[in-house]
Amino acid sequence: PPGGAGAVTAAAPVVIVLAAGEGKRMRSATPKVLHRIAGRSLVGHVLEAAAAIEPAHLMVVVGHGRDEVAAHLDEVAPWVDTVVQADQRGTGHAVRLAVEALATAGALSDSPIVVLSGDTPLLTGETVSELLSRHVADDAAATLLSAELDDPGGYGRVVRDGDGWVDRIVEHRDADEATRAIHEINAGMYAFQPADLLPALGRLTTANDQGEEYLTDVIGLMRESGRPVAALRVPDSDEILGVNDRVQLAEAAALMRNRINRRWMLDGVSMLEPASTWIDVDVDLAADVTLLPQTSLLGPTSVASGARIGPGTTLSACEVGAEAEVRHTWAELAVIGAGAAVGPYSYLRPGTRIGDGAKVGAYVEMKNSSLGDGAKVPHLSYVGDAEIGEGTNIGAATIFVNYDGVEKHATVVGRYVRIGSDTMLVAPVTVGDGAYTAAGSVITDDVPPGAMAVGRAPQRTNPGWVARRRADSDSARAAAEALAQSPAPSEEENR
Ligand code: UD1
Ligand code: CA
Numbered sequence: 001p002p003g004g005a006g007a008v009t010a011a012a013p014v015v016i017v018l019a020a021g022e023g024k025r026m027r028s029a030t031p032k033v034l035h036r037i038a039g040r041s042l043v044g045h046v047l048e049a050a051a052a053i054e055p056a057h058l059m060v061v062v063g064h065g066r067d068e069v070a071a072h073l074d075e076v077a078p079w080v081d082t083v084v085q086a087d088q089r090g091t092g093h094a095v096r097l098a099v100e101a102l103a104t105a106g107a108l109s110d111s112p113i114v115v116l117s118g119d120t121p122l123l124t125g126e127t128v129s130e131l132l133s134r135h136v137a138d139d140a141a142a143t144l145l146s147a148e149l150d151d152p153g154g155y156g157r158v159v160r161d162g163d164g165w166v167d168r169i170v171e172h173r174d175a176d177e178a179t180r181a182i183h184e185i186n187a188g189m190y191a192f193q194p195a196d197l198l199p200a201l202g203r204l205t206t207a208n209d210q211g212e213e214y215l216t217d218v219i220g221l222m223r224e225s226g227r228p229v230a231a232l233r234v235p236d237s238d239e240i241l242g243v244n245d246r247v248q249l250a251e252a253a254a255l256m257r258n259r260i261n262r263r264w265m266l267d268g269v270s271m272l273e274p275a276s277t278w279i280d281v282d283v284d285l286a287a288d289v290t291l292l293p294q295t296s297l298l299g300p301t302s303v304a305s306g307a308r309i310g311p312g313t314t315l316s317a318c319e320v321g322a323e324a325e326v327r328h329t330w331a332e333l334a335v336i337g338a339g340a341a342v343g344p345y346s347y348l349r350p351g352t353r354i355g356d357g358a359k360v361g362a363y364v365e366m367k368n369s370s371l372g373d374g375a376k377v378p379h380l381s382y383v384g385d386a387e388i389g390e391g392t393n394i395g396a397a398t399i400f401v402n403y404d405g406v407e408k409h410a411t412v413v414g415r416y417v418r419i420g421s422d423t424m425l426v427a428p429v430t431v432g433d434g435a436y437t438a439a440g441s442v443i444t445d446d447v448p449p450g451a452m453a454v455g456r457a458p459q460r461t462n463p464g465w466v467a468r469r470r471a472d473s474d475s476a477r478a479a480a481e482a483l484a485q486s487p488a489p490s491e492e493e494n495r
Contacts, residue, residue, distance in 0.1 A: 009110075009111065009136060010053070010112070010132050010133060010135075010136045011111060012054075012055075012056035012109065012111045013053050013054075013055050013056065013111050013112045013113070013114050013132060013191075014055060014056060014057045014058075014059070014102060014107060014108065014111060014112070014113045014114070015050045015053070015055040015057070015058045015059070015113075015114045015115075015116065016059050016060075016061065016095055016098040016099070016102075016113060016114070016115045016116070017043065017046055017047065017050065017058070017059070017060045017061070017115075017116050017117070017118050018061050018091060018094050018095070018115065018116070018117050018118055018188075019031075019033045019043050019060050019061060019062055019063075019069060019117075019118030019119070020061045020062055020063025020064060020066075020084075020085040020088055020094055021063065021064060021088055021119075022063075022064040022088070023064070023119070023244065025244045025245040026243075026244070026245060026246060026249070027245075027246075030065070030068075031064055031065030031068055031069050032064075032118075032119055032243065032244075033069060033118040033119055034065070034068060034069060034072055035243070035249055037121055037249065037252055037253040037256050038253065038256045038257065038260060038278075038279070038280050038281045039280030039281055039282060039283075039298055039299060040076075040121075040280070040281050040282075041072060041076070042118060042119050042120075042121045042243055042252075043060065043069070043072075043073070043118040043119075044072075044076050044077070045120075045121035045122070045123070045256075045281075046116050046117070046118055046119075046120060046121065046123060047060075047076075047077050047080065048125070048281075049116070049123045049124055049125045049127070049128050050114070050116060050125075050128060051125065052124075052125025052126065052128050052129050053114065053125075053128055053129055053132050055114070056107070056111065057081065057102060057105070057107040058077070058079065058080045058081065059080075059081050059082070059083055059098045059101060059102055059107075060073060060080050060081070060082045060083075060118065061082070061083055061084075061085050061094045061095075061097060061098050062082045062083070062084055062085070063084065063085040063086065063087075063088055063094075064088070066082070066084055069082075070082050081101070081105070083097050083098050083100075083101040084097075085097050088212075089206075089212055089213055090204075090206070090210070090212025090213035090214055090215070091188070091212075091213070091214060091215035091216070092201060092204040092212070092213035092214050092215040092216075092217060092218065093204075093212070093213040094215075095115055095197075095201060095215050096201045096202075096204070096213070099113070099194075099197070099198060099201060108194055109194070110193075110194065110195070111194075112132060112135055112136070112191045112192060112193060112194075113191070113192045113193075113194055113197060114128065114131070114132060114189075114190070114191050114192075115189065115190045115191075115192065115215070116128070116189050117188045117189065117242060119242050119243045119244070120187075120188070120189070120239075120240055120241065120242050120243070121243065121252050121256065122238055122239050122240070122241050122252055122255055122256060122259075123189065123239050123240065124239060127145070127234055127239055128189075130232065131143060131145055131189065131190075131191050131232055132191050134191075134230065134232045135191035135230065138228065138230040139228070140191075140193075140227075140228045140229055140230040141192070141193050141196035141197075141222040141225075141227035141228060141229055142166075142190055142191065142192045142193070142196065142197070142218065142219060142222055142227075142229045142230075143190065143191045143229070143230040143231065143232060144158070144166065144169075144186055144187070144189065144190045144191075144219070144229070144230075144231050144232070145186075145187040145188075145189040145190070145231070145232055145234055145240065146158045146184050146185060146186060146187060146231040146232065146233050146234070147184070147185055147187055147233060147234050147237040147239075147240050148183050148184055148185075148233060148237065149183055149185050149237055150183070152172075152180075152182065152183050152184075152185045153172065154172050155172060155185035155186060156169045156170060156171045156172065156185060156186035156188075156216050157169065157170050157172070157175055157179050157180065157182040157184065157185060157186070158182065158184040158185065158186055158231055159179065159182065160184075160231070165223075165228050165229060165230060166219055166223075166229040166230065166231045167219075167220070167223060167229075168216075168219055168220040168223065169186045169216035169217075169219050169220075170216075171208065171209070171210075171214065171216065173209040173210070174208050174209050184231070184233070186216060187234065187240035188240075188242070189240070190215075192218075196222050196225070196227050197218060199221075199225075200217075200218035200221040200222055200225075201218060203221050204217055204218065204221075205217075238255050241255065257274075257275075257277075257278055257279070258274070260279050260281065261274040261277055261279060262274075264279065264285050267285070267287060268286075268287030268288055268289075269285050269287070269288075269289045269290075269291060270288075270289070270290040270291065271290075271291045272290075272291070272292050272293055272310075272311075273292075273293035273294075276293045276294045276295070277291050277293070277294075277295050277296075277310075278295070278296040278297070278298075279296075279297045280297065280298045280299055280301070282299060282300045282301075283297045283298075283299075283300070283301045283302070283303075284300075284301075284302040284303075285297075285302070285303050286303065286304050286305035286306075286307075286322075287305060288305045288306050289303045289304075289305065289306070289307050289308075289309070290307075290308045290309070291309050291310055292308065292309065292310030292311040292312075292313075292327075293310060293311045293312075294310060294311050294312045294313075295309050295310035295311065295312070295313045295314070296313075296314045296315070297309070297315050298314065298315065298316040298317070299316045299317035300317055301315045301316065301317060301318045301319070301320075302318075302319050302320070303315075303320040304320060304321050304322040304323075304324075304338065305322050305323075306322050306323040307320050307321070307322060307323060307324045307325070307326070308324075308325045308326070308327075309326050310326070310327065310328075311327065311328065312327070312328040312329075312344075313326055313327065313328060313329045313330070313331075313343070314329075314330050314331070315329070315331050315332075315334075316331070316332045316333070317332060317333045318331050318332070318333065318334045318335070318336065318348075319334075319335045319336065320336045321336060321337045321338030321339065321340065321356065322338045322339070323338055323339045324336050324337065324338060324339060324340045324341070324342070325340075325341045325342070325343075326342045326343055327342070327343035327344045328343045328344035328345050328346075329342050329343040329344070329345070329346045329347070329348065330346075330347050330348070331346075331347075331348035331349075331352070332348070332349060332350055333349075333350035333351060333352075334348040334349070334350070334351075334352040334353070334354070334366075335352070335353045335354065336348075336354045337353075337354050337355045337356035337357065337358060337373065338356045338357070339356055339357045340354045340355065340356065340357060340358045340359065340360070341358075341359045341360070341361075342354065342359075342360045343360070343361075343362070344362055345362045345363050346360045346361070346362070346363075346364050346365075346366075347364070347365040347366070348360070348365075348366050348367075349365070349366065349367035349368070350367065350368065351367060351368035351369070352366040352367060352368070352369055352370075352371075353369070353370040353371070354366075354370075354371050355370070355371055355372045355373035355374065355375060355390065356373045356374070357373055357374045358371045358372065358373060358374060358375045358376065359375075359376040359377070359378060360376075360377050360378075361376075361377065361378035361379050362378075362379055362380065363379065363380045363381075364377050364378075364379070364380065364381045364382075364383070365381070365382050365383070365384075366382075366383040366384070367383070367384045367385070368384065368385050369383045369384060369385060369386040369387065369388070369400075370386075370387050370388065371383075371388045372388055372389045372390035372391065372392060372415065373390040373391075374390055374391050375388050375389065375390055375391060375392040375393070375394075376392075376393050376394065377394040377398075378393075378394075378396065379396035379397065380396050380397045381394055381396070381397060381398045381399065381400075382399050382400060383398075383400045384400050384402040384403070384408070385400070385402040385408050385409065385410045385411065385427065386400045386402070386410065386411040386412070386413065386425075386427075387410070387411070387412045387413070388413045388417075389413060389414045389415035389416070389417065389433065390415050390416070391415055391416040392413055392414070392415060392416060392417040392418075392419070393417070393418055393419065394413075394419045395418070395419050395420045395421035395422065395423060395439060396421045396422070397421055397422045398419050398420075398421065398422065398423045398424075398425065399423075399424050399425070400425050400427065401424050401425060401426040401427060402427045408427075409427035409428040410427055410428055411425050411427045411428065411429055411430070411431075412429075412430045412431070413425070413430075413431045414430075414431060414432050414433035414434065414435065414449065415433045415434070416433060416434050417431050417432075417433065417434065417435050417436070418435075418436045418437070419431070419436075419437050420436070420437045420438045420439035420440065420441060421439045421440070422439055422440045423437045423438075423439070423440070423441045423442075423443060424441070424442040424443065425437075425443050426442060426443060426444045429443055429444065429445070429446060429447075430446045430447070431443070431446070431447040431453075432446075432447055432448045432449030432450065432451065433449045433450070434449050434450045435447045435448065435449055435450055435451050435452070435453065436451070436452040436453070437452070437453045437454075437455070438452065438453065438454040438455070438456065440456045441453060441454055441455035441456050442455045442456065443455050466479050467479065467480065
């Protein structure tokens with residue numbers, strides 16, 4: 001029975017997101033809607049989908065963990081308003097509070113009210129848009145999102161009339177055998193006309209198995225008033241997956257991963273093993289990037305064309321230049337230049353900047369340091385609070401001694417420097433352009449450009465020591481055999 005109160009338009013809708021529930025089955029100290037997948041909270045994903053219909057007002061109903069949830073929303077979506085539902089007395093009660101808050105704020109008009117749930121991260125903006133346009137096209141009092149499920153257990157069932165309009169929704173626990181046999185379920189997402197919703201909310205009762213005000217009961221009440229209620233079936237029921245426990249959290253994360261990976265592959269990114277490749281929503285990848293197995297790209301990471309990342313690599317908030325290669329690496333807030341080579345087994349901490357064509361090799365840790373274009377730290381080093389010029393080579397096992405136990409100090413190494421293996425650069429210290437340090441040096445004083453600095457005790461060799469002090473050992477026997485072949489040089493020659 002279509003027709004009725006006033007023309008429905010899609011302009012300036014209001015969105016209410018329900019997020020007051022405890023999420024008991026998560027067994028978590030963190031409120032359910034703040035759990036994250038693909039680098040964004042569950043409620044953050046829902047707000048992203050809601051943004052597709054450009055809401056004039058967004059009201060989130062908070063309850064359990066409300067301070068934490070409100071603080072999170074302040075950070076990620078400061079345009080959102082919140083209303084507190086101190087006791088969770090049902091979805092109908094939650095929407096009633098939100099509607100009252102919106103009315104008080106003068107935010108209610110004839111525009112539709114869209115109600116979403118904060119724990120359905122896979123909902124897309126396209127589906128929210130479609131729900132709204134279908135609602136407008138049908139001129140309905142309410143339009144709900146439904147899905148056809150093989151196993152509808154637990155969900156509210158959509159009971160339709162002979163003309164295909166929705167007659168009512170019956171919660172699983174309140175449903176009889178025949179109603180439970182219905183496979184079309186209520187996804188818990190709706191578009192409402194305020195003129196129909198407000199009076200119906202006022203008439204909700206708690207006469208049900210849970211003693212709660214069910215939002216779903218407004219449907220039957222609208223029908224009693226002779227108003228039409230429509231349902232839009234989502235073609236992909238994954239979209240309405242609600243997260244109630246950690247198993248569903250992992251399922252949602254995997255579905256989101258597949259969706260994100262598919263999009264990047266269609267945009268020209270190669271993935272050897274999409275199932276072990278995790279890309280956050282804020283990542284940006286160019287065409288012809290290759291991602292090898294067990295790779296995670298987190299936060300606002302960007303990777304330029306031709307770069308190869310992985311296997312076994314995690315990059316968080318990093319920027320990787322074109323044609324760079326990053327293998328078996330963990331990096332956070334680091335910039336890796338074009339054509340640079342990093343890894344295997346490198347650890348780049350915040351503030352690391354690797355120049356174009358530079359190399360960071362195995363078992364190298366860097367922090368708050370820059371490595372010039374074409375410079376190399378190939379093996380087993382710690383580089384902290386350092387500035388290293390272009391073309392410089394840092395010998396194996398060099399340590400930038402930046403911490404005196406109280407304060408951190410900086411080291412500056414110039415261009416085309418050769419730092420000998422196993423050098424300790426005790427900060428604050430400067431090594432000038434083109435200078436050398438001898439292997440094993442402890443450099444405590446500045447080295448001028450072009451100088452060679454040797455900072456170690458001269459070697460002392462005591463011939464025959466093993467024969468005297470470790471007589472009758474395998475070492476002594478090996479030494480005796482070798483000396484019989486070619487006697488050791490005299491003290492004189494050795495000098
Ligand atoms: C609800 C629907 C059911 C539908 C299912 C889809 C009702 C009565 N039933 O059931 O038909 O199939 O969603 O997932 O609406 N919330 C509050 N305050 C409350 C109660 C709930 O904010 O007082 C929030 C929850 O945090 C959650 C959402 O509303 O985000 C849905 O609540 P939930 O208790 O999960 O509803 P279901 O029993 O799953
Ligand atoms: Ca639920």
